[in-house]
Amino acid sequence: MKAKSVDKFFNSILYIVSIFIILLLISLISYIIFNGRNFLRFEFLFGNPKIGEAGGGIGPQLFNSFYMLIISLLITVPLGVGAGIYLAQYAKNKRLLYIIRLCLETMSSLPSIVVGLFGLLVFVKATGWGFTLLSGSLAVAIINLPGLTRVSENAIISSASLVEEASLGLGATRWQTIKKVVLPSAMPQILTGVILASGRIFGEAAALLYTAGMSAPILNIHSNVTSKSFPLNLMRPAETLSVYIWQLNSEGMVPDAAQIANGAAAVLIIMVLVFNIFSRIIGNKIYKKYTGSK
Template sequence: MNAKLKDRLWTGILYVVSGFVVLLLVALIGYILFKGLTAITPSFLFGNPKVGEAGGGIGPQLFNSFYMLIVSLLITAPFGIGAGIYLAEYAKEGKILNIIRLSIETMASLPSIVVGLFGLLIFVKFTGWGFTLLSGALAIAILNLPSLTRISENAIRAASAGVKEASLGLGATRWQTIKNVILPSAMPQILTGIILAGGRIFGEAAALLYTSGMSAPPLDFSASNIVSSGSPFSLMRPAETLAVYIWQVNSEGMIPDATKVGNGASAVLIIMVLLFNILARIIGNAIYERYTGKI
């Protein structure tokens, strides 16, 4: 077999494997949407769940999922990107750096259930907060920090290779170079890390079972309640997310139409993840084009 034929053969195999992965993803998403779209109605999306009764909704869980996403990313993104900047631009090779890298690798390999138990001991019991949205956001931040740190570090290293010396040669300081040149160039890769973190927040259940709880009180968005201790925007309240609710409905069977609710909630979760990915890509491309002078 000559080299050209061998190259075509392996190229075809790679195309088949790639097509199979895409087909598997489309089939999975299509099956979930097919089973769940019929259950999605305005009352289902914005109504409150009814324990022991059919016809409930997922309004509180839907809001909690989005709110958990925002709070957790506000914690994860600054620390993850900041750690990536330090490792790529400031850290020097040595024992300290080796310890940091070992810690990051160890954290990245922790099962989510272990992080959940850690959150239960520290954020729930030791602090006395109880099951709260903040406890869940901190637990998810621990899960996402290692991956976002590694992605940010690799992106910054790759982006700085061609432009760092040029920027410093023109008289810019190191921080000006990082802020105005390297970070905008690395933004697409960093955004990929943020999207992966966001997807894990939407889909995580094990860690949140022990930190944010399995209850979602009805949310009151009236003007008099927005600034009170029972506000929907309070970080110190139980916050059952959509993924936790799907697990609870399918495992406990606490409502007569559990299968229908579970299918509908799963379809909503898939749609949320897709919309988040698309929106994040659009925003990231806009930021990248703005800083690189394409618009």
């Protein structure tokens, strides 16, 4: 009876803590969206900033955030998942594994401002690129790579323990087993790592200040592909939404800087929520397709 009472007591504490965290998250999201509700308009979402004037929009910054998300994930996901596959399936030298994992843990503990300074020295200065979208994407990839690698490794190890021997026993090669059996089974956990990496990209500001810059040229799809105003040019400055929010709150370059910052923060929160929801839906569909579950 005493053990049951203790069990119920600690279960109740865990439920209370969980409910408190959920309420805190809902309150925070509601507060941010409520404060920025007046700016959730078409002109604000797709308009250009007006330096020194009231009003203006966040169109270039919004586009830069999504574009940097795509470019950074194109760099991070193949490297992170590939490294996870190597560590989980192919690396057998324990000393080498220890060194690689130590390096990953060290990289994951680096402050983003340090990665930003490294990006400034290497991607901005040493390469001669200057402040570019590509420099920012590479800096964010360095931040996200350790976490995605460890998530992928753990997901593959846990999934492989259930299905790998059965697949190999049926005559499949190691690569066929990894590609057709292990990776689909590990996809939900890997997708969680990708979602966490994406959230870091949306919210990152410190590293991007020193690599992508704090200017957002007015974008024009009809301009030359090498022009700084061409949207898909990787070698142009690219101020993201999080950097723009920081700039508004720190410099106050427009009369209604606080209101625009509140609206941009609301848009950023909604972007993260929508991306998380759609990523979960897509991940579940991929998992069901490969596993044959309904």
